[in-house]
Amino acid sequence: MDLGIAGKVAVITGASLGMGRIVAGMLADEGVSVAISDIKDDAGERVASEIRDRGGKAAYFHCDVADFDSTAKFVADARREFGPVGILVNVASLYVQPSPRFMDTRPDGPTGWRRIIEVCLLGAYNMTYHAARDMIEQKWGRLVYFASDGARSGEPDGGDHYGAKSGLLGFNMCMARELARHNITANVVSPGFTLTEHNVELVKKLPPDVVEKMLRRYPMRKFGDPIEVPNLVSFLVSEKARYLTGQTISVSGGYFMSS
Ligand SMILES: NC(=O)c1ccc[n+]([C@@H]2O[C@H](COP(=O)([O-])OP(=O)(O)OC[C@H]3O[C@@H](n4cnc5c(N)ncnc54)[C@H](O)[C@@H]3O)[C@@H](O)[C@H]2O)c1
DSSP, X not given: OOOSOTTOEEEESSOSSHHHHHXXXXXXXXXXXXXXXXXXXXXXXXXXXXXHHTTOOEEEEEOOTTOHHHHHHHHHHHHHHHSSOOEEEEOOOOOOSSOOOGGGOOSSSTTSHHHHHIIIIIHHHHHHHHHHHHHHHHTOEEXXXXXXXXXXHOOXXXXXXXHHHHHHHHHHHHHHHHHGGGTEEEEEEEEOSBOOHHHHHHHHHSOHHHHHHHHTTSTTSSOBOTTHHHHHHHXXXXXXXXXXXXXXXXXXXXXXOOO
C-alpha cells in the first residue's frame, strides 16, 4: 500500500528506543525524512545511523521536550536539515516503574509529578506549537500523540503519569478542530502494556501469577508487540487517513473499549 508520504519531513520525539525508534524506521522506509530526537543521545545517534545505512534519510538531534527553547531548536534544526515539517509524532514520555500510588509521590525531583506532566503533556504542547506552523504554511500536516490505555480507563497507581497522558486526549481534539481548516489532522494512539525493551525485562522479574493477573485484563490474552502501534501511526500520518481526525485509538488487544 502506497502511503503517499514519500518526500515529507517528520519530527519524532522520544525516538531513541522502543516504539518511537520503530516509528522512525517505518516512516523512513516510506521515503519520509526523519528528524529523530530524545535525551538519550548515543541510542538516538545509533537509530539515525542505522536508517542512513539502509538508504533512508535520518538525523538525530538532542531535545528535551519539557524545555520550550529546546523544542524550538529541534524543529528549526529539522527544517534546516530536511525542509518544512509535515509530520509530528510525540512519543517522549516519563514514568516510574513500577508505578507508585499517587499519594506516595511528590511534586518535585526528576520523577516528581511536575516533571512527569512537563514531559508527557507540556512536551506535546511545546512540539505542536513549533511544528504546526510549518504545516499551516504547507496546508498539509499530521499530528500524532502517544497516550496510554491507562489514561482512558484509569488505574489504581500511576495517577501522575496517566493523568498527564489523559490531558493529551483533550488537547488533541482542540488541535483537530483548530487546525482542520489548514488540512492538518490530529490523532492519539493509545497503547496498552507493550513488550518494549524495558517491559520485557519487567515481565521477567514479575512472579508468574502477577503476569497472569495482568493478562486477564486483556481480552486477547497477550501483551502488545512493539510493532503494532507504529503500524497504526504509519496509517494515521498517511494520505489514506486524510479524513480521520480528532480520534483516540487504542491498540491494546481490547484492554480499553468504547463505542
Ligand atoms: N511500553 C508500554 O507498555 C506503553 C504503554 C502505554 C503507553 N505507552 C506510551 O507509548 C510511548 C512509547 O513507549 P515506549 O515504552 O516505547 O517508550 P518509553 O515510554 O520508555 O520512552 C520513550 C522515550 O522518551 C524519552 N524521553 C524521556 N524523557 C524525555 C524528555 N524530557 N525529552 C525527550 N525525550 C524524553 C526516553 O528517553 C525514551 O527514549 C510512550 O509515550 C509511552 O508512554 C507505552
